[in-house]
Ligand SMILES: NC(=O)C1=CN([C@@H]2O[C@H](COP(=O)(O)OP(=O)(O)OC[C@H]3O[C@@H](n4cnc5c(N)ncnc54)[C@H](O)[C@@H]3O)[C@@H](O)[C@H]2O)[C@@H](O)CC1
């Protein structure tokens with residue numbers, strides 16, 4: 057697991073460290089880390105600095121100083137000369153660094169425009185310099201123009217090949233593209249309590265993924281129920297059921313109007329036309345392709361009243377938005393996982409806004425549910441305040457039906473008894489991986505993503521487990 061801390065928490069921890077270490081030492085450690093990575097990634101020996109008015113610019117200037125001492129030709133553009141970090145600038149000049157109006161003929165640019173204090177789009181003068189860069193960029197702390205707490209970007213921003221950050225990771229490093237992220241230790245760790253966000257790593261997902269033991273049978277591993285699909289949208293039922301079948305061993309029951317289609321594609325699924333005779337399950341997936349009519353509402357009520365965890369997706373979310381009385385059917389002790397995309401979120405809660413983490417937390421709190429807010433960076437919030445982030449490296453998963461696959465994955469992990477937040481986080485990670493493996497550089501339909509689930513699970517599982 058990788059923890060991420062918001063800027064307010066970072067500043068508080070930095071203040072505690074600064075109270076007991078000599079002034080300037082943190083910045084010099086940070087800058088030395090920047091210089092070390094710059095030497096490693098730079099193809100040549102000419103490095104340019106973009107230097108803003110704050111300590112982020114100070115880091116860049118001190119990095120320039122260390123690079124000069126290693127014989128690198130370093131030039132710097134000062135975006136706000138009177139406010140450039142005075143000690144850093146003096147050291148940089150003394151070491152032979154040059155102050156210039158524009159960066160030309162450099163092999164690497166160090167972006168020290170703005171870091172923790174960055175808010176809103178890049179200012180026009182900074183944007184102008186960034187627009188004309190033709191060398192790879194190393195961002196100091198975070199790529200300028202991206203909000204460090206939300207990853208939001210409005211207008212021009214630095215596109216970093218590598219980001220060197222200090223003390224701990226910040227939300228932007230999981231929510232947005234920061235290139236290869238390197239962490240430099242500046243002694244903050246003892247001052248940091250639990251993180252604000254967590255990114256699951258492959259090994260976490262592999263360790264949590266349910267596998268049958270010697271005494272397991274088809275029932276003991278959790279039976280997943282799927283209430284999805286309709287005469288109009290049978291495919292959603294086929295995809296969600298397939299994902300549940302491929303995610304875990306055991307059993308999947310399907311109930312709904314697409315029973316014939318599901319049975320034809322998945323002979324191992326136990327199919328029935330009606331939710332009332334579906335049989336016992338340990339979790340339900342409800343909503344994909346289900347429709348929003350009275351019949352569908354009745355299905356959702358039945359599922360919410362079943363006393364088992366429910367993953368409510370797609371039409372189930374729309375129904376809950378249109379008719380909040382449906383929540384009355386829910387047993388308050390039963391976990392619910394809601395999986396809205398932005399438009400569904402809007403129907404349910406209102407605009408997502410820039411801060412996707414805050415949006416997911418808001419909904420989790422309001423509905424006492426785990427909320428998985430879909431997107432390139434998927435944010436998953438639990439009502440107890442825990443938040444997971446899962447960013448895709450590609451966007452191949454943004455294809456019709458891909459959400460149906462995700463809901464099947466979540467449902468099967470809920471049925472297996474995983475903590476609902478972990479179930480959603482593990483499902484999201486395997487979903488992204490399956491999309492990557494299936495696509496391999498070319499567009500894919502959701503059924504190809506589905507077929508790649510076994511390979512994705514193999515890729516996360518520890519090698520030592522047979
Ligand atoms: N606080 C500490 O102890 C440490 C801080 N460090 C560095 O200090 C940075 C934070 O420094 P500061 O708090 O001085 O703030 P920044 O350097 O992040 O930003 C300062 C200035 O950037 C300008 N700015 C803000 N938004 C902008 C935008 N959208 N476009 C262009 N310019 C903009 C403003 O003029 C602002 O005064 C960190 O990101 C890190 O790089 C490191 O040296 C490690 C130690």
Ligand SMILES: Nc1ncnc2c1ncn2[C@@H]1O[C@H](COP(=O)(O)OP(=O)(O)O)[C@@H](O)[C@H]1O
Nearest residue numbers: 397430431432448451453454456457458459460
């Ligand atoms: N730009 C993107 N990059 C990566 N994944 C994405 C992107 N956009 C959407 N996704 C993922 O694709 C899936 C789409 O789900 P959804 O919108 O419900 O589709 P559908 O309703 O067609 O099944 C979600 O898992 C979401 O996180």
Ligand SMILES: [K+]
Nearest residue numbers: 167170196198
């Ligand atoms: K920066």
